[in-house]
Amino acid sequence: AQKITQTQPGMFVQEKEAVTLDCTYDTSDPSYGLFWYKQPSSGEMIFLIYQGSYDQQNATEGRYSLNFQKARKSANLVISASQLGDSAMYFCAMRELNQAGTALIFGKGTTLSVSS
C-alpha cells in the first residue's frame, strides 16, 4: 500500500484564486512529520511547509497553509492567492521514525498550472 497518496495528477487555477492540493498518508507510527516540496520546471526541490503529528494547530508559511486532519490522515496544501510563479510540481512527503534513516517517503506529485 502506498504510504503517501496524491490523487490529483494535475490542477488548474487562475491567478489570485486559492487552490488545495490533496495528500493522504498511511502510518502506524505515532511520531511523524508531513512535508510539502515544490519543484519548478528548473528542477530544484524547494521546501515549503511541514506539520508534526503532535501539532495541534495547522502550519502556515506565508501564502501556504497545511490543512492537517489527523483522523482522516490527510495533509492538504492550501495556496492562497495563486501566482503565475506557483506553477510547478508539488510533492507531499512524510518522515517517520520507523523508516530507514527517517528518510522522506514521497507521493507521486501534483502538477499545478496557474493561468492569468
Add this chain to the structure above:
Amino acid sequence: DAGITQSPRHKVTETGTPVTLRCHQTENHRYMYWYRQDPGHGLRLIHYSYGVKDTDKGEVSDGYSVSRSKTEDFLLTLESATSSQTSVYFCAISERPDPLNEQFFGPGTRLTVL
C-alpha cells in the same frame, strides 16, 4: 539556502561504465541521503548516511554503492551503469533524524545512460 552542491549537474554515459556522483554540503549536517526521481514514482531513497563511514541501504539500492569519508561529502557510485539508472539524482541533508526536521535538497544531477 542550504549549502548543498552536486557534481556533475549533467552526465551522459554508456552502459557498463562506472559513474560517480558527488554531493557536497557546507552545513555540517550529520545525515545525508541520495534519492532518484523518475516519472510516475516521485523520489525514492537509494542510500543514506548517518555519519562518516556510516551508511545504509534504501528502497532502491541495487546497483548503487556509496561512501562518506568526510562529513561534507557523500558519493554515489554506479559500478556498471545500466539504462534503467537513467534518472535525476538528488542529494539531501538533514541535521537530525527527527521526523519533524526538514531535509534540504541539492540541485540534482541528470544522468543519461545510453
